[in-house]
Amino acid sequence: MIRPTIIAGNWKHNPKRSAGESLWRGVIGGVEDRRNHSDVDRQQLEVLIFPPLPWLGWIAGCAEEAAAVGWGAQCVSECTTGAFTGEVGAELVRDFGAQWCLVGHSERRTLFGVDDNSVARRVRQALDHELKPVLCIGETLEQRESGETRQIVSEQLEKGLSLCEEGEFPVVAYEPVWAIGTGVTATVEQVAEVHGFLRNRLCELQGEGAQATPILYGGSVKAENAADLLGLDDVDGALVGGASLEAESFLGIVDAGFACRSGRKPETF
Ligand code: 13P
Numbered sequence: 001m002i003r004p005t006i007i008a009g010n011w012k013h014n015p016k017r018s019a020g021e022s023l024w025r026g027v028i029g030g031v032e033d034r035r036n037h038s039d040v041d042r043q044q045l046e047v048l049i050f051p052p053l054p055w056l057g058w059i060a061g062c063a064e065e066a067a068a069v070g071w072g073a074q075c076v077s078e079c080t081t082g083a084f085t086g087e088v089g090a091e092l093v094r095d096f097g098a099q100w101c102l103v104g105h106s107e108r109r110t111l112f113g114v115d116d117n118s119v120a121r122r123v124r125q126a127l128d129h130e131l132k133p134v135l136c137i138g139e140t141l142e143q144r145e146s147g148e149t150r151q152i153v154s155e156q157l158e159k160g161l162s163l164c165e166e167g168e169f170p171v172v173a174y175e176p177v178w179a180i181g182t183g184v185t186a187t188v189e190q191v192a193e194v195h196g197f198l199r200n201r202l203c204e205l206q207g208e209g210a211q212a213t214p215i216l217y218g219g220s221v222k223a224e225n226a227a228d229l230l231g232l233d234d235v236d237g238a239l240v241g242g243a244s245l246e247a248e249s250f251l252g253i254v255d256a257g258f259a260c261r262s263g264r265k266p267e268t269f
Contacts, residue, residue: 002055002214002235003042003211003212003214003215004043004045004046004148004236004237005045005046005214005230005236005237005257005260005261006045006046006047006048006214006216006236006238007045007046007047007048007237007238007240007250007253007254008047008048008049008050008134008173008216008237008238008239008240008244009047009048009049009050009056009240009244009245009250010050010074010102010105010218010239010240010241010244011023011029011049011050011051011052011074011244011245012052012074012107012241013243014052014245015101018213019052020058020064020269021175022247023245023246023247024051024055024059024062025050025065026247026248026251027247027251028068028069030247030251030254031047031069031251031254032068032070034244034251034254034255034258035068038258038262039262040258040261040262043194044261045257045261046069046070047068047069047070047096047104047257048069048071048072048100049070049071049072050068050071050072050073050074050100050101050102051071051074052074053073053074053088054094054099054156056071056072056073056096056098058098059071059097059228060096060097060098060219069164070099070100071098071100071131072093072098072099072100072101072102072131073088073090073093073098073100073101073102073131074101074109075101075102075103075114075122076089076090076093076101076103076122076125076126076131077089077090077122077125077127078118078121078122080126080158081181082111089125089129089261090122090125090126090128090129090131091125093127093129094129094130094131094133098131098268099131099132100131100132100133100134101122101126101131101132101133101134102108102133102134102136102138102173102239103122103123103133103134103135103136103160103170104116104119104122104123104135104137104156104160105136105175106136106138106175106180107180107212112192114186116155116156116159117159119135119156119159119160120159120160120162120163121163123135123160123161123163123164123170124163124164125144126170127164127168127170132170133171134170134171134172134173134216135157135160135161135171135172135173135238136171136173136175136218137152137153137156137160137172137173137174137175138153138174138175138176138177138180138188138218138219139152139153139159139175139176139177139178140158140178141178144176144178147259149176149194150194150197153174153197153198154197154201156200157172157198157201157205158201158205161205161206164206167171167205167209168209169206169209169212169213170213171213171214171215171216172198172202172213172214172215172216173215173216173217173218173228173239174191174198174215174216174217174218175196175218175219175239176190176194176219178180178219178221178227179218179219179220180218180219180241181218181220181241181242182219183220184219184220185219185220185221185222185225185229186219188219188228188229188232191217191229191232191235192232192233192234192235195215195217195232195233195234195235196233196234197199198215198234199207199211199215199234199248202215213214214236215235215236215239216235216236216237216238216239217229217237217238217239218238218239218240218241220238220242221238221239221243221253222243222249222252223243223249223252223253223254223256224252226238226252226253226256226257227256227259227260230256230257230260231260237255237257240253240254242255
């Protein structure tokens with residue numbers, strides 16, 4: 001059973017048109033180049049881009065290029081297609097060629113009022129329309145300081161997965177809110193502790209099949225700290241915000257992914 005490494009760039013509400021086109025081309029060119037010089041294939045290492053919605057249509061128009069990476073939406077609606085002005089749902093996103101979506105990013109939770117029940121319904125929408133969801137969870141600084149980290153991430157995990165059926169295993173991203181966009185990365189000890197806990201919780205909730213679920217870390221990941229984080233047993237990739245907005249810095253993290261895959265023995269999967 002192979003657990004892939006996933007390096008994902010979340011562009012958030014960036015970039016504007018001209019910067020985005022060259023960022024996209026820089027990332028695609030860099031990923032293709034690395035694949036051509038490596039034995040690590042896409043089953044082992046996947047690179048994903050989550051741009052804002054207008055970019056999804058644009059990327060769909062470069063389908064051939066887009067084949068080098070996976071891509072998807074930062075959020076999907078709870079609604080099916082229909083009279084829901086302003087919404088964009090999983091079915092439409094899938095129809096335009098995206099394969100992935102983020103669900104429950106902390107910015108959606110804290111700034112736009114998306115709660116755990118809504119997260120669960122969005123995960124369901126994604127699965128119903130063959131989009132692969134990345135369920136994002138993580139505690140605030142206040143929750144960490146009052147010793148509630150395990151309880152919070154456990155609840156978010158359980159509720160986020162509550163509408164999944166047997167055999168459905170969304171990817172999970174642990175993103176401590178206090179490490180997002182702050183330049184403060186969680187220490188390897190903190191990350192190892194929470195990821196180990198999440199692996200056990202996933203297996204309790206979903207059975208041994210959840211051993212194959214990648215758990216990504218997000219929160220101020222950069223080329224400089226990526227190797228240490230990706231070297232941890234239960235860290236199967238990175239969800240990158242700020243450092244994904246420049247091709248060079250993002251590719252530095254992709255390089256850490258390639259390096260960690262080349263060195264990792266199949267028995268450790
Ligand atoms: P930063 O990498 O900018 O901290 O953002 C992390 C994040 O929110 C990715 O989803």
